Amino acid sequence: MNALTLWFHKTGSPPTFYRIAGALAPWCFGLGLLLGLAALYGGLLLAPRDYQQGDAYRIIFIHVPCAWMSLFAYFFMAANAFIALVWRIKLSEILAMASAPIGAAFTFITLVTGSLWGKPMWGTWWTWDARLTSELVLLFIYLGILGLYNAIEDRRQAARAAAFLALVGVVNLPIVHFSVNWWNTLHQGQTVRLMGPSKMDGAMLWPLLLMALATHLWFFGSLLARTRVGLLELDGGKEWVRSIALAEGARGNG
Amino acid sequence: MAEFFSMGGYAGYIWPSYAVFFIVLAIDALAPRAQRKRVLAEIRGRLQRRKPGNPA
Amino acid sequence: MKPGSLPAACAALMRRDLTLVWRRRGDALNPILFALIVVALFPLGVGPEPEQLRRMSAGVIFVAILLAGLLALDTLFRSDYEDGSLEQLVLSRHPLSLLLGCRIAVHWLTTALPLIIVAPLLGELLHLADAVRWVMVCALLLSTPLLSLLGAVCVALTVGMHRSGMLLALLVLPLYVPVLIFGAGACNAAQMGLPYAAPLLWLGAALVMALVVAPLACAAALRISLS
Numbered sequence: 001m002n003a004l005t006l007w008f009h010k011t012g013s014p015p016t017f018y019r020i021a022g023a024l025a026p027w028c029f030g031l032g033l034l035l036g037l038a039a040l041y042g043g044l045l046l047a048p049r050d051y052q053q054g055d056a057y058r059i060i061f062i063h064v065p066c067a068w069m070s071l072f073a074y075f076f077m078a079a080n081a082f083i084a085l086v087w088r089i090k091l092s093e094i095l096a097m098a099s100a101p102i103g104a105a106f107t108f109i110t111l112v113t114g115s116l117w118g119k120p121m122w123g124t125w126w127t128w129d130a131r132l133t134s135e136l137v138l139l140f141i142y143l144g145i146l147g148l149y150n151a152i153e154d155r156r157q158a159a160r161a162a163a164f165l166a167l168v169g170v171v172n173l174p175i176v177h178f179s180v181n182w183w184n185t186l187h188q189g190q191t192v193r194l195m196g197p198s199k200m201d202g203a204m205l206w207p208l209l210l211m212a213l214a215t216h217l218w219f220f221g222s223l224l225a226r227t228r229v230g231l232l233e234l235d236g237g238k239e240w241v242r243s244i245a246l247a248e249g250a251r252g253n254g
Numbered sequence: 255m256a257e258f259f260s261m262g263g264y265a266g267y268i269w270p271s272y273a274v275f276f277i278v279l280a281i282d283a284l285a286p287r288a289q290r291k292r293v294l295a296e297i298r299g300r301l302q303r304r305k306p307g308n309p310a
Numbered sequence: 311m312k313p314g315s316l317p318a319a320c321a322a323l324m325r326r327d328l329t330l331v332w333r334r335r336g337d338a339l340n341p342i343l344f345a346l347i348v349v350a351l352f353p354l355g356v357g358p359e360p361e362q363l364r365r366m367s368a369g370v371i372f373v374a375i376l377l378a379g380l381l382a383l384d385t386l387f388r389s390d391y392e393d394g395s396l397e398q399l400v401l402s403r404h405p406l407s408l409l410l411g412c413r414i415a416v417h418w419l420t421t422a423l424p425l426i427i428v429a430p431l432l433g434e435l436l437h438l439a440d441a442v443r444w445v446m447v448c449a450l451l452l453s454t455p456l457l458s459l460l461g462a463v464c465v466a467l468t469v470g471m472h473r474s475g476m477l478l479a480l481l482v483l484p485l486y487v488p489v490l491i492f493g494a495g496a497c498n499a500a501q502m503g504l505p506y507a508a509p510l511l512w513l514g515a516a517l518v519m520a521l522v523v524a525p526l527a528c529a530a531a532l533r534i535s536l537s
Contacts, residue, residue, distance in 0.1 A: 044258075049262065054262040055261040055262035055263075055264050056264040056267060058261070059267065059268055059271045062271060062272060066275070101282070101285070105279065109275055109278050112271070112274050113274060116267045116268075116270055116271045116274075117267065119267060120264055120267050133487070137483075137484045138484075140484050141484045143480060144477075144481045144483075148468070151474070152471075160534050160537075161531070161534050164467065164530065164531055164534055165481065168485070168527065169484055221283065222283055222286065225283070225286035225287075226286045226289070228286070229286050229290045232290065232293050236293075236296075236297050242297065244294065245294045245297040245298050245301070246298065246301070248298075249294070249295075249298050
């Protein structure tokens with residue numbers, strides 16, 4: 001077995017990953033919080049007013065990163081779901097199921113902040129255009145996956161069923177992303193590009209991108225924390241979990 | 255200061271948005287802790303029940 | 311047909327399903343009754359004014375048929391799961407996806423086709439325009455098999471769960487939304503005198519793809535739930 005394979009199997013082993021995740025998660029949270037606050041300082045205090053939307057546009061600094069995260073979380077979940085179904089890797093099952101609630105949270109924030117932004121700008125709390133509808137459908141897909149995962153008794157079978165559902169729902173992802181191109185929508189088109197110049201002022205762009213980075217870090221922090229719990233659940237009968245459970249109990253009583 | 259908080263009249267939309275953002279993400283970060291406590295307590299319970307002399 | 315061959319197996323399965331439905335043919339009326347009730351409630355809820363009803367008639371009928379179909383989906387696997395024949399079906403040496411395709415076809419014939427036949431009648435209750443009636447039937451002929459196929463995949467995931475109704479509705483909703491948008495969209499376009507071929511063609515394309523992919527997905531989902 002070569003070094004890479006050995007590293008791969010070691011890292012995927014539950015006690016090792018538990019330890020690594022435990023060390024990494026606080027850093028992700030801490031750094032995410034720091035960068036997020038820096039981004040908010042840039043967005044709320046430094047960035048100038050928009051000539052059209054006034055101060056209301058400042059919702060963009062949370063709305064857009066959360067929208068990006070709602071799609072990224074689903075993509076991450078679907079990738080792990082695929083690995084879990086094809087190669088039956090336990091860690092992938094747990095990673096996929098752990099990303100679902102976080103993705104749902106980001107989708108919820110996107111919808112609520114979008115609604116709060118739409119009211120002063122478009123005059124309505126909601127409209128049934130392509131992007132909003134597909135994002136709402138994305139929330140339903142997340143809730144369906146969580147519902148299915150929680151409805152089945154056996155954790156591994158539940159993860160496999162929910163992973164299958166996640167893959168079925170992946171068709172919604174390009175629909176959400178390209179909806180503003182494919183249909184006439186009330187929602188704004190693409191402003192920030194991955195390749196090529198973005199149509200946004202520099203002073204507004206950097207807080208947005210910094211917040212995007214911060215939310216990614218928060219996602220991974222939360223993911224690692226949830227994965228740790230998932231590993232404890234999965235390996236509940238094993239020695240390494242038992243010793244942790246008893247140590248925690250002794251700490252609680254002593 | 256007051257001008258900052260009023261956000262050009264849009265305060266009623268901006269501050270609730272930021273509040274939702276912080277609250278939901280805080281809940282998302284804290285939820286695993288409660289889950290972990292529950293799972294470990296369950297495992298301890300199962301171990302207790304398996305001890306000889308304890309109800310199965 | 312050689313006994314034990316694949317065509318014989320499919321024929322036997324379809325014959326069995328049709329016989330079982332025939333024995334409880336009263337139950338087959340339930341989806342129609344449900345759709346009728348839903349459609350009847352709308353004039354009571356929004357007022358009987360013909361113009362207003364006409365504007366939403368096609369959409370309401372579509373939703374009513376969609377919901378009736380959702381209720382009927384439960385019968386696809388439930389009785390076979392409860393008496394163990396579903397596991398026998400999964401274990402058979404014939405390709406499961408093909409057998410499931412036959413089952414879904416019979417299910418559509420016995421639950422959705424009666425609804426489509428009744429749809430023009432429901433249209434009369436809501437003052438549906440004549441020009442729209444046949445577009446609606448066409449759209450229903452294309453969308454209901456799609457709904458059955460997509461629904462079957464989700465039912466396969468929740469097979470054997472007690473009180474899975476709400477969860478099933480949550481699972482199928484994201485898949486049903488595009489079908490509803492295109493189906494009702496075609497009818498509404500016809501109502502406004504606009505060209506309606508495009509949504510119907512989209513439905514047709516989706517149906518063709520689902521005919522191939524959905525039975526395979528349903529078989530995989532069933533294997534996961536029964537494992």
